[in-house]
Amino acid sequence: AQSVTQLGSHVSVSEGALVLLRCNYSSSVPPYLFWYVQYPNQGLQLLLKYTSAATLVKGINGFEAEFKKSETSFHLTKPSAHMSDAAEYFCAVSGPAGKSTFGDGTTLTVKP
Amino acid sequence: EPEVTQTPSHQVTQMGQEVILRCVPISNHLYFYWYRQILGQKVEFLVSFYNNEISEKSEIFDDQFSVERPDGSNFTLKIRSTKLEDSAMYFCASREGQGAVYEQYFGPGTRLTVT
Numbered sequence: 001a002q003s004v005t006q007l008g009s010h011v012s013v014s015e016g017a018l019v020l021l022r023c024n025y026s027s028s029v030p031p032y033l034f035w036y037v038q039y040p041n042q043g044l045q046l047l048l049k050y051t052s053a054a055t056l057v058k059g060i061n062g063f064e065a066e067f068k069k070s071e072t073s074f075h076l077t078k079p080s081a082h083m084s085d086a087a088e089y090f091c092a093v094s095g096p097a098g099k100s101t102f103g104d105g106t107t108l109t110v111k112p
Numbered sequence: 113e114p115e116v117t118q119t120p121s122h123q124v125t126q127m128g129q130e131v132i133l134r135c136v137p138i139s140n141h142l143y144f145y146w147y148r149q150i151l152g153q154k155v156e157f158l159v160s161f162y163n164n165e166i167s168e169k170s171e172i173f174d175d176q177f178s179v180e181r182p183d184g185s186n187f188t189l190k191i192r193s194t195k196l197e198d199s200a201m202y203f204c205a206s207r208e209g210q211g212a213v214y215e216q217y218f219g220p221g222t223r224l225t226v227t
Contacts, residue, residue, distance in 0.1 A: 098216065
């Protein structure tokens, strides 16, 4: 079975500060890992994905994530937060069958 | 860019009524999924569908739920007798093939409110 754990249901940063959203995974097979962003009352937008190529993955809106097998982690970072980054962020893991298993989500608040 | 579409965007129904949520996946995609997100909670897998049959379903997907691809373009989720706890956002997703190279594309969701 596959699962992800997102550490911290709420993260608050100041505008311009580093964003770090944590995700740890559990998988018996090489995982495919994803980060999605969800704005209020909207759908899921893919930020980036890890598919066993480069361990440092760059996504949209300046976000990136690093796959660390030794730590079973796939943390999401952004060097400088913008007000528009305020949203819910979900880490997800997918296996060969294709279904995605999502974490509980992290609400990012950006303070002016 | 191709996208997954879902209708309606919001459905209000009374408890015990049947509802059908509709999705149009991306045209060359072969794998289809339904997910559910209860307000304020995480996204949960309901069912996956390939080659006109269910390939996997979760424990949430009980006998009240069914899926169908009636005409080669639409992909529907039917809830036979809705309960209050079925109130949620329902997301359809599709992908072209298996394997990580194939991204799963999500629709905008249908918000189901059961009163």
